[in-house]
Amino acid sequence: MDKVIVAEGVSLGYNNYEMIINEATFSIDNGSFVFITGASGSGKSTLLKSFFGALKPKKGSLIVGGVELNSVSSSKLNLLRKHLGIVFQDYKLVNEWNIEKNIALPLLINGYEKSVIEKQVESLLKHVRLKHQSGKFPLELSGGEQQRVAMARALAHNPIMILADEPTGNLDDYSSQLIWNLLEGANEQLETTVVVVTHRIPQTLKVDYKHFHIEKGSIYEVN
Amino acid sequence: MRSIKNHLSLILALISILFAMQTYIVTKRSIDAYKQNLSSNYAIVVVSNRTLDINxxxxxxxxxxxxxxxxxxxxxxxxxxxxxxxxxxFLKLTLPKFYKVILKKYPLPSEIEKLKKKLFENKSVTKIEDFKSSYEQTYKLLLLFYDVVSVFSFLIVVITVLLILKELRIWQFSHKERMNIMGLFGAPRWLSSAVLFRLAIVDAVLSSLLVYFSFLYIQGADFIKEQFESIGISVTLVSGFEDFGVMLGVALSISLALAVLIVITHKEEV
Known part of the structure; x- marks a missing residue:
């Protein structure tokens, strides 16, 4: 099985003196479902940020989707990001855009035709059960609904990998379950690699998954 | 509402700069027209005891x-x-010869003195009447008016630029979020900042049009025509495309420079 992420001796930190992740070596298979857990402040989100190039390794080698992120050019990084779907705990929706435009964002960036975009957005709105909220702006929706919009945006362009940072952290049970179902569906039906950073792995999950745990700057696989 | 506010803040700043600029241009035109008027009515009289070679x-x-x-x-x-x-x-023969010297432009007081000195080098010239006292006062008043308008316009531009720089921080904040999010999904810098540039261009065009049509309206107003007629000059407040071009050029330069500055100083934050 191909590797979508390969990390060898990766150290991550926000300055040169204090490392949050120390010389981590691991890999993630293409099409797998992966959980990264750890206590608050352990470096889970920091590690996830490095997967989409928001943080470059201080040491070691990190390859994501075949792109070496240590010394990646901005154009190559943009190309990689075009094939990723990212979900944040704080949603990161553009508040001055309606939900349709937010969902369409990756499709617009990838240069899809207008008719394709409209069709895909409509289908995704149904998928995340927000058709009735069509035309509204993010701040007019509840937290759970906003996260469903963010989820639809992450799925819109059929990415090779979805990176989700605490996607259900602030959500009610209904929205949480919907998010997990969508992530499972993407993994099972589209063979999209899913990497989720979370405090707690949901018990209802049906897919086989890999589990990494971070503790004191070290990352290890939990069997 | 937020979008209108975003537009208004830059449009108002650009309008004040363009108004100051156009006011300065109109003042300069008025003074030039008045100087032209003065020069066409102004002449020096040279008195000579014998006939002079005019050429x-x-x-x-x-x-x-x-x-x-x-x-x-x-x-x-x-x-x-x-x-x-x-x-x-007999009287004609004994009378001195009088010559009217017409000048290309209305001279500075120093230029009059210089000219008189040169004319007096001709030994036949006995007297030169420059009518300096009556004209000089008007001219000095005109120069003072020009200086006051220049300083005033300059101050407006400086204050507005400072306001724009303050506005820059607000713009940075309001556009940062969208640019960050677009960047996270792989949008190149030009695409994530496209909205900003569109805003800059639209605001520049709108403010230029507003100032242009305001001056066009003022130009057509009777009281303005009467004012200029009373001092015997005719001044173009805004000339067709030339003035609009200058306004648009200035407004675009400022707003695009602002947008470029925001894009250059933008750093991704996740």
Whole structure:
């Protein structure tokens, strides 16, 4: 099985003196479902940020989707990001855009035709059960609904990998379950690699998954 | 509402800069027109005890446009109509020669002095009347007015630029979020900042149009026409495409520079 992420001796930190992740070596298979857990402040989100190039390794080698992120050019990084779907705990929706435009964002960036975009957005709105909220702006929706919009945006362009940072952290049970179902569906039906950073792995999950745990700057696989 | 606010803040700043700029241009045009008016009505009178070579006299200084000999016949007739022909001829011969020196532009006081000095080099010239006192006061007043408007316009531009720089921080904050999010999904810098540039261009065009049409309206107003007519000049407040082009150029330069500055200083934050 191909590797979508390969990390060898990766150290991550926000300055040169204090490392949050120390010389981590691991890999993630293409099409797998992966959980990264750890206590608050352990470096889970920091590690996830490095997967989409928001943080470059201080040491070691990190390859994501075949792109070496240590010394990646901005154009190559943009190309990689075009094939990723990212979900944040704080949603990161553009508040001055309606939900349709937010969902369409990756499709617009990838240069899809207008008719394709409209069709895909409509289908995704149904998928995340927000058709009735069509035309509204993010701040007019509840937290759970906003996260469903963010989820639809992450799925819109059929990415090779979805990176989700605490996607259900602030959500009610209904929205949480919907998010997990969508992530499972993407993994099972589209063979999209899913990497989720979370405090707690949901018990209802049906897919086989890999589990990494971070503790004191070290990352290890939990069997 | 937020979008309108975003537009208004830059449009108002650009309008004040364009208004200050156009006011300065109009003042300069008015002063030039008035100077032209003064120069066409202004002449120096040279008195000579014998006939002068006009062509040679013209070469005295580059500022001289034309020299005409003043016909004294009418004046003599006015003095006394009882004089007989013989006496009139005698009077004509004994009278000094008068020359009207027309200048290319309205001269500075120093230029008048320089010209008088050069004219006096001709030994035949006995007197030069420059009518300096009556004209100089008006001219100095005009220069003072010009200086005041220049300083005032400059101050408005400086204050507005400072306001724009403050606005820059607000813009940075309001556009940062969208640019960050677009960047996270792989949007190149030009695409994530496209909205910003569109806003800059639209605001520049709108503010130029507003200022242009305001001056066009003022130009057509009767009270403005009367004001200019009362001082005997005709001034174009806004000329067709030329002035609009300058306004648009200035507004675009400022707003695009602002947008470029925001894009350059933008750093991804996740």
């Amino acid at each position: 040679k006299l013209k070469q005295t200084d580059k500022i001289i446009k034309d020299i005409q000999q003043i016909n004294v016949d009418k004046s003599i007739k006015k003095i006394d109509s009882t004089l007989d022909e013989k006496n009139i001829e």
